[in-house]
Amino acid sequence: MTKLLMPYITGGVVAGWTAYLRAFEDAGADLIEVGLPFSDPTVDGPTIQEASDAALARGATPGSILAEVAADPVTIPLVASTYANLALRPGFGDALTAAGVTGLIVPDLPLDELDQLQVPGIAVSLLASPATPDDRLAEIGKRSQGFVYAVSVMGITGERDRLAPSAATLATRLKQITDLPILIGFGISSPEQAAEAAEVADGVIVGAAVMRRILDGASPATLGAFVGTLRAALDVR
């Protein structure tokens, strides 16, 4: 089976940001995670915090971002990610559907509070953590939709020098309790790390490594090339 690649982008981070979506698609991404920025991103490290601030400073709102997505569509699935304060607002699911988004990740809305999320027709993927005990992991496997997001490390988003050993352990545990694809995210920064993660998982999510390049001013073509190197690393097996 080919390994899944889901690059992340903060919606609205720069003018014309949807050009990156197309670059990701052309470079072989299977899905794209589009972050709807929140003022207080408690699960994110400095890079994505900075991207969120930049988007909000430009006046980006969930509505404006989704409108831009709808106006400039790609053909691969889009997964929105945001915080509970935005995701629990009435009409949020309809707004996603209207923009053609089919998946959702809410990192601060765990299993216990999941029933509050009313987004019919949207596949809500849950996060699993290295600290999650077995019985809870089984429940996450049962209630997650689309895929399970395996958080590689006890920590926040951000680039890291190496893939934490906890990533492989968690992915292996998840494989035993669910048939859903397991995507490893948090900290994957290079093609080598992506390949290493994909040895045990079904794919990878790459956020901060993408966003640092965008914040540094890299063009869609440059980002496409970077995503291409991730694709190649996942395909050489």
Added chain:
Amino acid sequence: MSSITVSPSTGVLGRFGQYGGRYIPESLIPACQAVAEAFAEAWADPGFRGSLSALLSAYAGRPTPLTPALRLSAELGVTVLLKREDLTHTGSHKINNVLGQALLARRMGRTRLIAETGAGMHGVATATAGALLGLPVKVFMGERDVERQAHNVFRMRLLGAEVIPVTTGSRTLKDATSEAMRHWVTDTDEAYYCVGSVIGPHPYPTMVREFQRVIGDEARRQCAAELASAVPDYVVACVGGGSNAAGTFAGFVDTSARLIGVEAEGGSGASHGALGVLHGFQSLFLQDEHGQIQEAHSIAAGLDYPGVGPEHAYLRDLGRARYVTVSDSEAIAAAVRMARAEGILPAIESAHALAWVARAAGTPDLPSGSTVLVTLSGRGDKDITTLIAEADL
């Protein structure tokens, strides 16, 4: 502002009506569960309760007195009784909670404390408890608060704590809290997160209220001895996150006393917030029409928080407590008035509660002849720099 539609939750305990809950990353769930279990067990253990009471009396200076404010009462035409948390060791009610949580951390085998602070009083209290119990302390504090509370920053460092300035967002308490949560997730095996108010994921709002209810329980007994009516007509406390108010109210919820929470105009979560989720709990938060949290602005760093603890949101909905706001200048004027009338310089946070009493006395909100208990949550020494700049003397 729109509000969130909430369906019945099958989820965790720790709900106050629709408020509270546990909205945290999956990585923090086991840590929160461990705190909840350890607290429930400790609170049911007479040994733990005994150790905490002993520390509160031998170290923190409890019980604190109930002081009749005679001259102020005469000026206002209402009987004002002050619950003197300003007289505790470290100078604010924050010590009550921190000694409880630090003992709990030690019981859980944790080897470090982390905390967020606004005014610095919770940071000073945590640094103090860390020194007392031999636990290293890291305090996250917004860069703006580091500047305006320089003395408390120095106190924390003197006590051996590491103060980490937070440069994101509004550079105040809201951002310090976010940063403390981000840090906690990297160190849940060793570190205990000592939350400074009745906010955060379950069990923190309940646990912190229980550690602070000593204020209300003492005041209830003291009022019974002091007042012919036994219970005051009004119980007033300032509300940032709401811990001194929650602790005070806990002693009086089952009485006829009217409960008044006083917020800073620029940090009025209970008065002007909309339903939302931040820092692990659902409550009322200042936010824009898109759901972005708005920055709070108060001259009192301890009230500079855009939300309010979930129990306060619930008491408001029930109509059991009323929440009102006071401006920066009213608070400064009340601090000066208190100093001159009673020889007590209150923290600017506490001065908000006094300012409402001064404003409302003699109106239908607080009729002449009423008896009023006001919690003086802390002393104003930390605020001298602000007072030099703001009080026109």
